[in-house]
Amino acid sequence: MNYTDQPVTIRVPKRVDVYTAQFLMADLNQKIRKGTTVVLDMTHTHHVDMDSINVFTIGLLQSRKRKARLTLRGVQPQIRSILRIAGILGQFRRKSTEQIMD
Numbered sequence: 001m002n003y004t005d006q007p008v009t010i011r012v013p014k015r016v017d018v019y020t021a022q023f024l025m026a027d028l029n030q031k032i033r034k035g036t037t038v039v040l041d042m043t044h045t046h047h048v049d050m051d052s053i054n055v056f057t058i059g060l061l062q063s064r065k066r067k068a069r070l071t072l073r074g075v076q077p078q079i080r081s082i083l084r085i086a087g088i089l090g091q092f093r094r095k096s097t098e099q100i101m102d
Contacts (some may be wrong), residue, residue, distance in 0.1 A: 007037040007071075012045045021052035028059040028070075036068045043074030053086045060091050 008031045013020045031038050040059075063070035072092050075083070083089040 007039045009039045009041050009073075012040050012042045014044050015047040015049075016045065016052050016055065017047070017049040018052055021049075021055040025055045025058065028055070028062065032059065032062050032066050032068045032070065034067045037071065038063065038068060039071050039073050041073045042076065042079060045074075045079055046076060048079055048082050050082065050086070053082065053088070056083065057086075057088055060088060 010024070010027050010031060012024060016024060028038070038059075040056075059070055062068075070092060080089065083092075
């Protein structure tokens, strides 16, 4: 599969909760397309509500269905732990050393 050279970056908000998750999901729906690499930039994200973790799971499922890549960048240690507990951390693709390393 050839992926486009230029990745699309989504800046994840400081808090992912019931309110902000719907906007993040809309962004993912719009930007995950065949052959694209979508980078979730979590550099400034300090809180992910466990009730909203499904937005990441759905994003992963959509990226596979649409033959796209979904990667992470700048994941804070506390967010990394939440993604690991949720069982989805290892499902994200690694694009560079800037992105999540597990």
